[in-house]
Amino acid sequence: MNRIQQRLNANKKILSIYFTAGYPHLNATASIIKSLEANEVDMIEIGLPFSDPLADGPTIQASSTQALRNGMTTQLLFQQLEKIRETVSIPLIIMGYFNPILQYGVEAFCEKCAHIGIDGLIIPDLPVDVYQEHYQALFSQYNLLNIFLITPQTSEERIRYIDSVSNGFIYMVSSASTTGKTIGFGEEQQAYFRRISQMNLKNPQIVGFGINNKSTFDAATKHAHGAIIGSAFIKHLSTHGTETIASFIKDIR
Amino acid sequence: MSYTINNKGYYGEFGGAYIPEMLYPNVEELRQNYLKIMSEKGFQKEFNQLLKDYVGRPSPLYLAKRLSEQYQTKIYLKREDLNHTGAHKINNTIGQILMAKRLGKKRIIAETGAGQHGVATATVCALMGIECIVYMGEIDIARQAPNVARMKMLGATVIPATSGSKTLKDATNEAIRDWINNPVNTHYIIGSVVGPHPYPDMVARFQSVISEEIKNQLMVHEGVEKPNYIIACVGGGSNAAGAYYHFLNDLEVKLIAVEAAGHGIESGESAATSVLGKEGIIHGSKTLLMQTQDGQITEPYSISAGLDYPGVGPMHAHLYKSGRAEFISITDDEAMKSGMKLCQLEGIIPAIESAHALAAFDKKTFQSQDIVVVSLSGRGDKDLETYIKYFDL
Numbered sequence: 001m002n003r004i005q006q007r008l009n010a011n012k013k014i015l016s017i018y019f020t021a022g023y024p025h026l027n028a029t030a031s032i033i034k035s036l037e038a039n040e041v042d043m044i045e046i047g048l049p050f051s052d053p054l055a056d057g058p059t060i061q062a063s064s065t066q067a068l069r070n071g072m073t074t075q076l077l078f079q080q081l082e083k084i085r086e087t088v089s090i091p092l093i094i095m096g097y098f099n100p101i102l103q104y105g106v107e108a109f110c111e112k113c114a115h116i117g118i119d120g121l122i123i124p125d126l127p128v129d130v131y132q133e134h135y136q137a138l139f140s141q142y143n144l145l146n147i148f149l150i151t152p153q154t155s156e157e158r159i160r161y162i163d164s165v166s167n168g169f170i171y172m173v174s175s176a177s178t179t180g181k182t183i184g185f186g187e188e189q190q191a192y193f194r195r196i197s198q199m200n201l202k203n204p205q206i207v208g209f210g211i212n213n214k215s216t217f218d219a220a221t222k223h224a225h226g227a228i229i230g231s232a233f234i235k236h237l238s239t240h241g242t243e244t245i246a247s248f249i250k251d252i253r
Numbered sequence: 254m255s256y257t258i259n260n261k262g263y264y265g266e267f268g269g270a271y272i273p274e275m276l277y278p279n280v281e282e283l284r285q286n287y288l289k290i291m292s293e294k295g296f297q298k299e300f301n302q303l304l305k306d307y308v309g310r311p312s313p314l315y316l317a318k319r320l321s322e323q324y325q326t327k328i329y330l331k332r333e334d335l336n337h338t339g340a341h342k343i344n345n346t347i348g349q350i351l352m353a354k355r356l357g358k359k360r361i362i363a364e365t366g367a368g369q370h371g372v373a374t375a376t377v378c379a380l381m382g383i384e385c386i387v388y389m390g391e392i393d394i395a396r397q398a399p400n401v402a403r404m405k406m407l408g409a410t411v412i413p414a415t416s417g418s419k420t421l422k423d424a425t426n427e428a429i430r431d432w433i434n435n436p437v438n439t440h441y442i443i444g445s446v447v448g449p450h451p452y453p454d455m456v457a458r459f460q461s462v463i464s465e466e467i468k469n470q471l472m473v474h475e476g477v478e479k480p481n482y483i484i485a486c487v488g489g490g491s492n493a494a495g496a497y498y499h500f501l502n503d504l505e506v507k508l509i510a511v512e513a514a515g516h517g518i519e520s521g522e523s524a525a526t527s528v529l530g531k532e533g534i535i536h537g538s539k540t541l542l543m544q545t546q547d548g549q550i551t552e553p554y555s556i557s558a559g560l561d562y563p564g565v566g567p568m569h570a571h572l573y574k575s576g577r578a579e580f581i582s583i584t585d586d587e588a589m590k591s592g593m594k595l596c597q598l599e600g601i602i603p604a605i606e607s608a609h610a611l612a613a614f615d616k617k618t619f620q621s622q623d624i625v626v627v628s629l630s631g632r633g634d635k636d637l638e639t640y641i642k643y644f645d646l
Contacts, residue, residue, distance in 0.1 A: 050548075051549040051550045052422065052423075052426055052536075052550050054272075055433065058416065065416070065417060074548070075547075097534075098271060099544065099550070100547060100548030101548070102533055102534065103531070103544065103547065104548070124273040124274070125273050125537070126271065127270060127271060127272065128274075130269065130271070149273065149274040150274060151274055151278075154277070154278070155278075158277070173274070176275065176433065176434060176435070177434050178430045178434060181434070
């Protein structure tokens with residue numbers, strides 16, 4: 001069983017943290033991962049920076065631009081992660097846009113991920129039908145889960161389709177927005193989370209976008225299995241650096 | 254081999270819709286409806302009426318005698334420069350605003366580089382009384398002040414794109430982000446044959462009026478329906494797509510696409526995507542694009558802001574890869590020289606984009622009996638400052 005699936009089976013609300021590789025410093029990747037695991041985060045999304053991240057808001061985009069300026073590349077990220085499994089056992093997901101993966105070679109990318117011990121991928125601009133037709137067999141060959149997004153606008157029929165192609169969790173985007181917007185989790189969001197929860201999907205749902213503190217984390221996970229924090233963590237890194245990760249996580253749990 | 258789009262939204266291996274799920278409902282709504290709406294009689298009537306009475310179509314097909322003499326061949330200019338707002342861009346924005354209205358959209362967003370598409374979008378929004386937001390790179394805003402003023406006069410809100418390289422590709426990113434944040438009431442008017450399916454096909458169809466007219470006009474002038482060659486410049490490629498459209502599957506008509514080489518292919522400052530690009534994904538489409546080895550999209554350069562895009566539309570990627578079209582690259586200097594030549598020989602000041610297409614005559618020899626149609630995509634008023642600086646006028 002994949003590490004992500006194991007973690008999802010534990011009866012606990014999942015806290016997943018996203019950070020951009022190469023930010024704030026080129027070589028911070030391994031130390032951020034270790035620190036997140038030490039502070040009992042459940043899952044980590046490592047952002048492979050891209051020049052044109054369409055689904056992201058200003059915070060993550062700025063961190064990506066900075067990471068690329070710092071010299072981050074796909075190859076370098078793999079080098080930094082080469083020995084990561086000697087020290088951590090937390091589920092690791094790489095989140096990246098499709099073009100850099102395509103240029104690396106999708107199969108070579110998957111092979112490298114499997115070799116390192118990456119558990120899953122989130123590729124926001126890889127459409128589910130293209131994945132199913134061309135890459136699903138490859139991903140399962142390398143035991144990589146591919147995580148798809150749904151939004152409040154996604155139709156029930158399409159959610160069922162996405163659920164049928166998924167085998168880890170479903171990334172439930174909290175509202176129609178890019179990352180890093182303050183949206184709150186009022187009745188509208190709760191109704192959406194409830195609606196999805198009542199669909200009895202085979203994959204658990206983890207909420208992303210708009211979660212930035214304990215109250216939004218609690219609200220987001222009321223009807224879902226967990227939540228992902230990205231932009232708020234990047235902001236924390238940009239003002240406080242990597243030294244105070246513990247206090248950031250403690251404030252959420 | 255077919256050069257038109259297949260039912261999955263691909264030209265050969267290029268095209269598709271590589272978009273985040275957040276955009277899926279918007280793009281899918283458009284995909285399901287665009288052909289149906291375009292084939293409605295009422296739509297066609299309104300579209301054609303506006304093209305005629307508001308844009309000023311048909312645009313003339315003009316036999317450029319002195320230019321023909323100089324190059325010893327028969328050169329016709331398709332005068333898209335005479336359209337309202339000064340370029341072919343308005344053909345598409347008229348079509349898309351009518352599409353948006355039928356989809357019940359209340360708000361329009363657009364991206365613009367030099368501002369031509371922004372002006373064409375602001376124009377049709379003013380015409381229809383619909384809110385218009387144009388994203389434009391901060392750097393482009395600074396260097397294209399007259400077009401920014403035009404858009405404002407036409408009632409549009411111009412929002413600077415301050416991310417990334419602060420030019421066209423970033424303006425496009427920002428427009429896409431706006432659409433993600435406003436999925437229900439907003440239509441995104443893309444300005445070229447780029448973006449996720451169905452945009453490349455929809456924009457090509459709206460621009461196809463160019464080749465439809467070329468056919469009819471050649472019949473009147475020459476008693477034939479087709480030229481030997483069609484030459485058009487390609488940035489994203491919408492004027493070329495429109496000029497080629499009805500000839501795509503007629504292999505007797507040779508297609509020539511002219512890209513901007515900037516300071517030269519090897520200079521590191523170029524926009525010649527067919528030479529410098531590799532297959533990849535940009536703005537939701539699988540196509541050829543300029544990128545680093547690591548798959549990061551790079552910043553192109555051309556003296557012509559309209560050709561300054563790091564990709565080409567998927568149709569053009571297919572035309573290139575299949576060999577259907579011949580691709581030529583023209584440097585800044587060559588284009589400027591050809592632009593000036595047209596002024597002096599024909600009394601027409603071309604947009605610098607179109608001047609690239611004209612420079613093909615210095616690269617390629619035609620037979621004296623050949624009929625060569627050049628898409629003169631826009632007029633040069635917007636480029637006066639560049640002409641002044643370049644020629645020290």
